[in-house]
Amino acid sequence: MPESKENASWDVVIVGAGNAAFCAALAAKENGASVLVLERAPQEENGGNSRFTAGAIRFAYEDEEDIRELCPDLPEDQIAITDFGSYTTDQFYDDMFRVTGYRTDPELCERLVMSSRDTMKWLGGKGIKFMPIYGRQAFKVDGRFKFWGGLTLEAWGGGPGLVDAQTAIARDQGVEIRYGAKVVSLLNDGQGVHGVKVKHSGEITSISARSVILASGGFQANSEMRTRYLGPGWELAKTRGSRFNTGDGIRMALDIGASPYGNWSGCHAVGWDYNAPEFGDLSVGDNFQKHSYPWGVMVNADGKRFVDEGADFRNYTYAKYGRVILSQPDNFAWQVFDQKVTGILRDEYRIKRVTKVTGNSLEELADKMEGVDKAGFLAEIARYNASIRTDIPFDPNVKDGRCTEGLDVKKSNWANTIDQGPFEAYQVGCGVTFTFGGLRIDPASGQVLDTDLEPIKGLYAAGELVGGVFYFNYPGGTGLMSGAVFGRLAGSNASSC
Numbered sequence: 001m002p003e004s005k006e007n008a009s010w011d012v013v014i015v016g017a018g019n020a021a022f023c024a025a026l027a028a029k030e031n032g033a034s035v036l037v038l039e040r041a042p043q044e045e046n047g048g049n050s051r052f053t054a055g056a057i058r059f060a061y062e063d064e065e066d067i068r069e070l071c072p073d074l075p076e077d078q079i080a081i082t083d084f085g086s087y088t089t090d091q092f093y094d095d096m097f098r099v100t101g102y103r104t105d106p107e108l109c110e111r112l113v114m115s116s117r118d119t120m121k122w123l124g125g126k127g128i129k130f131m132p133i134y135g136r137q138a139f140k141v142d143g144r145f146k147f148w149g150g151l152t153l154e155a156w157g158g159g160p161g162l163v164d165a166q167t168a169i170a171r172d173q174g175v176e177i178r179y180g181a182k183v184v185s186l187l188n189d190g191q192g193v194h195g196v197k198v199k200h201s202g203e204i205t206s207i208s209a210r211s212v213i214l215a216s217g218g219f220q221a222n223s224e225m226r227t228r229y230l231g232p233g234w235e236l237a238k239t240r241g242s243r244f245n246t247g248d249g250i251r252m253a254l255d256i257g258a259s260p261y262g263n264w265s266g267c268h269a270v271g272w273d274y275n276a277p278e279f280g281d282l283s284v285g286d287n288f289q290k291h292s293y294p295w296g297v298m299v300n301a302d303g304k305r306f307v308d309e310g311a312d313f314r315n316y317t318y319a320k321y322g323r324v325i326l327s328q329p330d331n332f333a334w335q336v337f338d339q340k341v342t343g344i345l346r347d348e349y350r351i352k353r354v355t356k357v358t359g360n361s362l363e364e365l366a367d368k369m370e371g372v373d374k375a376g377f378l379a380e381i382a383r384y385n386a387s388i389r390t391d392i393p394f395d396p397n398v399k400d401g402r403c404t405e406g407l408d409v410k411k412s413n414w415a416n417t418i419d420q421g422p423f424e425a426y427q428v429g430c431g432v433t434f435t436f437g438g439l440r441i442d443p444a445s446g447q448v449l450d451t452d453l454e455p456i457k458g459l460y461a462a463g464e465l466v467g468g469v470f471y472f473n474y475p476g477g478t479g480l481m482s483g484a485v486f487g488r489l490a491g492s493n494a495s496s497c
Helices: 019-030 048-052 064-070 076-080 089-099 106-126 158-172 223-230 248-255 318-326 362-368 374-386 478-494
Strands: 003-015 035-039 130-132 138-141 144-147 153-155 176-179 181-188 193-200 203-214 267-273 297-299 333-337 356-359 423-435 447-449 455-461
Touching: 003 019, 003 193, 003 478, 019 035, 019 048, 019 106, 019 158, 019 203, 019 478, 035 181, 035 193, 035 203, 048 158, 048 478, 064 106, 089 106, 106 478, 153 158, 158 176, 181 203, 181 248, 193 455, 203 248, 203 478, 223 423, 248 455, 267 318, 297 374, 318 423, 356 362, 362 374, 362 423, 455 478
Parallel strands: 003 035, 003 203, 035 176, 203 455
Antiparallel strands: 130 153, 138 144, 181 193, 193 203, 267 423, 297 333, 333 423, 356 423, 447 455
């Protein structure tokens, strides 16, 4: 294959074209840098995993005024019936440390938390618009919406809207974007990184740059790497997002001596439609997920419950329950609901491409739940129904304490009897969103460190391939925030070196 050298030299070359990459590009442009974005995917599949998200972004805020500033078009009558509460930096810290088993890197976590509100305002100043997540993160009770779980705003148009807006803003500011451009290696002379080697339109070209920012995602779309690092059985999981996130950026950096860091055997994995395709489908986006399990029960092939569906708000459990589902017999579960809660199921339960069965009776439902032991299921539901503290009122806006008693697998909140038909059940498997292991960076600069923990000159990283932020689990909406914070950090510093 022919190889050539591009005559032009760039200040900053960015590998990837998702949220983290564009935040890096916009920050670099603020310093007057020339910026080239190289995206492996074709234009019609652009945006990496960011395009597959619902667009929710977790950040610390003090009160309603912070929300008003970020959502200036929000009608007053809507504000009047909404309790936005607050989500302080202390609460953000507590959530990060609690859900990661106190493993999150303290300095990376501090950078993430303390920069979150300012980064949201920075994005707003660039032209990114936000709106409250009514319906998914707030339910109307007694005439008022109350936000819960520390997750309040999302980008207009979700993940696709965020990526499209960032792409347009970057182009308007003079960022050049090349699609179908696969970076295959870093140009490294032992003294630092000075560009990349890229395959584009059948030609391999060397592109010179003062600095390179890797923002090309984790290795979740690489079944070999999943099995090698996450463990046996992970090749059976589905990839929730982009088919192009195969760990290329991580591999290239490790090849030149970068330090691996973080939870390499861990990942963000969710309940995902059992018959979803191997990789994410942009025509469906995030809607193969099934995240209303707190309102019902999940049973495995034996008909048995295997997890506390109401252990915490969905925001704090959904990213670890995919792993649990994958470990069940035949790698699946069924989520079961009755008519008391079907009206509050998330929108993803109403799409056309869904593995769903219904029954007027539990017996009829069980006959349709493929792979499930009918007798075991009916006995399990009978035990479950008899164990519920029905004297405690159900309230989806708070951890209501409506629990079970006497079961081997307790349900801690939102326990409703399953006795009012017609009944609905949805089959789910495991969908991997992103992997937690990646590269070690300097929390102050975003620069990649080598195995001697020294900075690699000219090399920065942001987004999913930064290791050390998440372990075991993940607070919902933190991925986009992490990408924005560390993308902005990397872009600012890469353009100044």
